[in-house]
Amino acid sequence: MAVASGSLTVLGSSGGFPISGFACSGYLARIAGQSLLLDCGPGIAGALIGADAKAGIDGVVISHLHSDHVLDLIPLGYALMTEWLTDGRTQPVPLYLPPGGLEFLQSFSDLFGHRNWRFTEEGRNAGYQALGAALARGRDWLLTVFDAREYEPGEDIAFGTTTIATFPVDHRVPTAAMRLRLGAMDFVYSADTRFLPALGHFAAGTDLFLVDAHFSGPKAPGGLHMTPADAGRLAAIAKAKRLVLCHLGAPEDGASARQTAAAHFDGEIHVAFDTREYRL
């Protein structure tokens, strides 16, 4: 049987805040013709949406509710709303959020939504009519263009024909690492977390292990993130084929981060930078 194609594109991997040329966290997984966005930090909407103004995504999974992983849900929502209004789109994009996500999205909607808008022109397309009907019911556009639901870290998420396994990591707020197949390639994303040997076991044997290496230096202060050395140790536990260091607090230190990780892991090591694509 032919294996469906798949790939992973780094749209942004900067830590904490975007800098010129480096958006915050956002990774585009392509699986059997479907596109799934993992995290949506500042800069991701611009990295994702092409000149045709189409987002081209079939689903979004958010690892946790920190601003550097979610803020661009607003501009992404605007792009989707435009698809409804101008192209007649009526299908919301599934959006999987960790616990508290629905309330969080509601507060986004309260802050940035436009529940007082009314779309009442006759003869416009089906998307315009559907959005107008939702607003008339008091449902904001943001909660209409996304079909938002919560998942519990540790629970599987069904997306099309793919299952996304999630794993609860430790980042002081509910946060999930994720494991999924991208065609022939197995892929694990650590999300943000302190060093947890159990995460290495969750990632056992993976082809591509994308690991938070936010802090440089020998120790991760406060236990919120890992260092490149931690990432190397974790990839060694997992016996991963390829380690990709991401979420670096100082992306310009990529070469030294790679060198530090290499002292703990003898497989292939990359430093994620924006728009890098991985395939098997």
Ligand SMILES: [Zn+2]
């Ligand atoms: Zn975080």
